[in-house]
Amino acid sequence: MVADPVLLQAVADFFPNGISRYAVGGLLVGLGTVLIYAGTGIPAGASTFLESTLSYVSDQPRFRRYVASRDWRVVFTVGIILGGLAFAATFQSGLVTSSLYEPGTTGQLYEVAGVTLWMTDVQPWRLFFGGILVGIGTRVGKGCTSGHGVCGVGSASKTSLVGVVTFLAVAIGTAQVVAALGVSP
Amino acid sequence: MTDRHPLFKPLVFVGGLVFGFGLGFSHMARPEVVLNFLTFEDLGLPFVMFGAAIVSGIAFTLLPRIRDAAPLTGDRYERRLKPFDRNVLIGGAVFGVGWGLSGICPGAAYASLGVGNVTILWALAGMFLGAYAQGYWRSRSQVRNSSATGAD
Secondary structure, X not given: OOOOHHHHHHHHHHOOOOOHHHHHHHHHHHHHHHHHHHHHOOOOOOOHHHHHHHOOOOOOHHHHOOXXXXXXXXXXXXXXXXXXXXXXXXXXXXXXXXXXXXXXXXXXXXXXXXXXXEEOOOOHHHHHXXXXXXXXXXXXXXXXXXXXXXXXXXXXXXXXXXXXXXXXXXXXXXXHHHHHOOOOO | OOOOOOOHHHHHHHHHHHHHHHHHHOOOOOHHHHHHHHOOOOOOXXXXXXXXXXXXXXXXXXXXXXXXXXXOOOOEOOOOOOOOOHHHHHHHHXXXXXHHHHOOOHHHHHHHHHOOOHHHHHHHHHHHHHHHHHHHHHHHHHHHHHHHOOOO
16 A cells, blocks of 8 residues: 555645544434434424524514424424534543544533533634624525535535535635634634 | 324434534534634535535435335425525625634534533524524514515
8 A cells, every 4th residue: 555645744734633523423414414304304404493493482573484393493403412412421521432533622621420521712702793693694594504505505406505605705714814813712 | 284293303303313413523513623624724624514415415316216205294305495596695694704703503503512512602692692683674674575565
């Protein structure tokens, strides 16, 4: 076996954590989407939950359209949260290890009842103000990374491809500017 | 929609579990890792999004040929196709600024809470606030428009 050292160096530079945790994680995200689609015919996205859940507490006409789906969307989101916790209790806690999983060094680890949990170092104001724009943009733009990025691209939807290119390009520009301004983390 | 199959919600729950586990495993539940992609320090993210899109794309293509309707709802298998208008560009750009600033998107934020990231509640609070603001504004313009032209 001959490995090209230039190629290996490029891989090491651009993929400091390898690619397997990303590829395996992506397959699982796709599998979760497919399970729901196979049983129900619904290509589920994550951001509709924001509006459908608001319909419990708001009479705004805009949110009324999600009344029929709001219950199962809560179930979907609780599943996602507990799926994250299941990951924390296994791989993140080191209870299960695999050569396909690269732990990484971001953020802070802390322990509760034997489970290793993780906390971000990214500043709350970035999360809060970024979150507001994510809440507006995903709902006005008809989808987020899962609705457009996974279900829409998986459907070869031109609308979703345009949506993904738009938010990816703008997000890259924004993150570069924020980093250049010296905001870290 | 009222009398759904008893397995409808359990299946949605299991699908969510696998989905959330994948977001944890891929580190998309960590804003730092998303920001590292956006600043070209770790190019792993497309393997998550497009890996998931390929898996769902296979199912979206094959299932309609195997069965006529989904077993738990009786709904026909259809692709996720939404009409294009300028909202896709405007919303996508606003989402892009928010994603680039925070490093978090809705599904990853839910999973982030699960991996222990209590700080992500700031992002979730922001997302609900943003979703409410656009819903409030669009509800208003919807009422205005429908009284004038009858269109959305």
